[in-house]
Amino acid sequence: MSFAHAETPPPSGDMPTAKMLAASGTQVVGDQGEIPWSGVETDIRLVQLGRLFVSRAIEARIHKVLDATRRARTIYPEPRNVVVHGETGVGKTDIMKRYLAANPEYRRENGCIRRPVLYVDVRHSSTPKSVARSMLRSLGVEEGYCFGATAELTQRLKVQLVGQNVELVIMDEFHNTVTDNGAVKANRIAAWVKDLSKAKIRTGLLPDGQPEENIPFAMVGTERVLRIVEPTENPELASITPYDLAVDRYRYRTKAEIAEFRDFLDDLDQELPFDEFSDLGRAALADKLHIATFGLLRQVAVLITGAAELAILDGSDxxxxxxLHDAMEDRHGLLQANLISAESQGSERRAVFNPFEKPILGTTSRRVRKSGHREAA
Ligand SMILES: Nc1ncnc2c1ncn2[C@@H]1O[C@H](COP(=O)(O)OP(=O)(O)OP(=O)(O)O)[C@@H](O)[C@H]1O
Ligand SMILES: [Mg+2]
Known part of the structure; x- marks a missing residue:
């Protein structure tokens, strides 16, 4: 069983570790050390719901590209930037946070901090100056040094980035730097990113600066982020941004897409703190789960964890x-996924209804092995 942030050091005390389970009189069973969840305290089972994580091919692909940009910075004369874009709730931030967790900051022997990856959320920053300030704060720079003119802050920032050995800057929620009618704003931020990413201190001895001064940027956000690297609008930044990675929601039109969503549900099911398999990926239920969530990960997580909470609290296996029916009733606001989806239009845009049946509890007692629909099919 894998938990969210598996690469990070063990999370603080609330994981159902073998020690905790032993203390509660529970034994770990099975070849893979499966947890007998029905014997685990409710609070610990609820904590597990906050850690649900399914490993996806898109995550591995993005992490590989981020590794490549870090390697490239000292090999090639120019940085190679990345854009990662997708609708709200498809899992972009989770992918980036796990990359950060896998590449944490640490102190060198001389006491200086080394920070291979800098992650900044620029949700509340829309100008080069405010982005520079957020970045300086994330680099641990004292508050008094986070003020000044844009050029001054930018220079200070570059010195800090190089000094802390930053190999990659992830700027999440980057679409906030572009307003709907903001071509001028987009151009300003694009020019600023290009300069910060490429700027070198050139001397007679080092006319091309040092390779460590190349700092690649991963610009992450909704589709609006693409405007910043639009070749006709911002050719210079576009020309040093070769990687364009889309994170999509689960679609449900072709056989392959349906199978992919069902596999995802199966994998999520494996992570749930129950001894029995809920069989979420079975065809009829997967259809309904897609109707309810539009294939957006945030919506799937909200619905499934909501249903799991109810099941744990009422003692269900x-x-x-x-x-699912009751969880959906309580969360209509969040689950109007088809309306939230920016690109949902026309036939895909439909009224929200609760697709789940509400039979009398206890009538559906079919037990399913914890192996999922793949083997069951
Ligand atoms: N790999 C995953 N496995 C399980 N659940 C996931 C996974 N990735 C994301 N989620 C769920 O989806 C939620 C939203 O993910 P995230 O915040 O990464 O989306 P986002 O694309 O960054 O959205 P936004 O554009 O609104 O910032 C997470 O809080 C989590 O509940
Ligand atoms: Mg996000």
Whole structure:
């Protein structure tokens, strides 16, 4: 069983570790050390719901590209930047946070901090100056040094980035730097990113500066982020941004897409703190889960964890359809996924309804092995 942030050091005390389970009188069983969840305290099972994580091919692909940009910075004369874009709730931030967790900052023997990856959320910053300030703060620079003119802050920032050995800057929520009618704003931020990424201190001895001064940027956000690297609008930044990675929601039109969503549900099911498999990926239920969530990960997580909470609290051995029904009733606001989706239009845009049946509890007692629909099919 894998948990969110598996690469990070063990999270603080609330994981159901073998020690905790032993203390609660529970034994770890099975070849892979499966946890007998029905014997685990409710609070610990609820904590596990906050850690649900399914490993996806897109995440591995993005992490590989980020590794490549870090390697490239000292090999090639110019940095190679990345844009990662996708609708709200498809899992972009989670992918970036796990990359950060896998490449944490540390102190060198001389006491100086080394920070291979700098992650900044620029949700509340829309100008070069405010982005520079957020970055300086994230680099641990004292508050008094986070003020000044843009040029001054930018120079200070570059010195800090190089001094802390930053190999990659991830700027999340980067679409906030572009307003709907903001071509001028987009151009300003694009020019600023290009300069910060490429700027070198050139001397007679080092006419091309030092390779460490190349700092690649990963610009992450909704589709609007693409405007910043639009070749006709910002050719210079576009020309040093070869990587364009889209994170998509789960679609549900072709056989392959349907199978992919069902596999995802199966994998999520494996992570749930129940001894029984809820069989979320079974065809009829997967259809309904897609209707309810539009294939957006945030919506899937909200619905499934909501249903799981109800199932844990009422002592059920797994999630059943009535739990999904009730979870959806309580969370209509969040689950109007088809309306939230920026690109949903026309036939895809439809009224929200609760697709789950509410049969009388206890009538659906079919037990399913914890192996999922793949083997069951
Ligand atoms: N790999 C995953 N496995 C399970 N759940 C996930 C996964 N990735 C994301 N989620 C769920 O989706 C939620 C939203 O993910 P995230 O915040 O990364 O989306 P986002 O694309 O950054 O959205 P926004 O554009 O609104 O910032 C997470 O809080 C989590 O509940
Ligand atoms: Mg995000």
């Amino acid at each position: 797994r999630i059943r359809e009535p739990h």
